[in-house]
Amino acid sequence: MVWIIGFLVVALFVYFAMLGWRGFGLIATGEVAGIGLGVGVILLPIIGVWLVYSTLRAGIEHQQLARAIKDDGRELDISHLPIRPSGRLERDAADELFAQVKAEWEADPEDWRNTYRIARAYDYAGDRTRAREMMKRAVGQYHHVQGR
Known part of the structure; x- marks a missing residue:
């Protein structure tokens, strides 16, 4: 690739x-x-x-x-979630995953790992605009932690 x-x-x-x-x-x-x-x-x-x-x-x-x-072993595990023929997650499963990840993010929104995970959850839920915004934020938080 x-x-x-x-x-x-x-x-x-x-x-x-x-x-x-x-x-x-x-x-x-x-x-x-x-x-x-x-x-x-x-x-x-x-x-x-x-x-x-x-x-x-x-x-x-x-x-x-x-x-x-x-x-870190903190990837979102979607292997057990139902998937549509298009390859996207079923809407209810994506919404449930998003709610779980959102609760984690709200508990500590300054942790880049939580921000990365919510960006991925937004993507799985089909909200690409918010996924990009949160991914940019996660990158910024990661660089801040790394001292760059």
């Missing part, structure tokens, strides 16, 4: 370089429209590089937390 991600990142950077080169070509025309379009085209690879970087960084940080949770 890592090699696929590496290949896609390299392909994106090649694309960004070609796009940037085209932007400079438009600027070199010296025409007002060309300069305006060239600046816009050059901004696209800059935004793309930032998006690739931030996505990869978040993925690496999430994997780091997942390994730490596994090492």
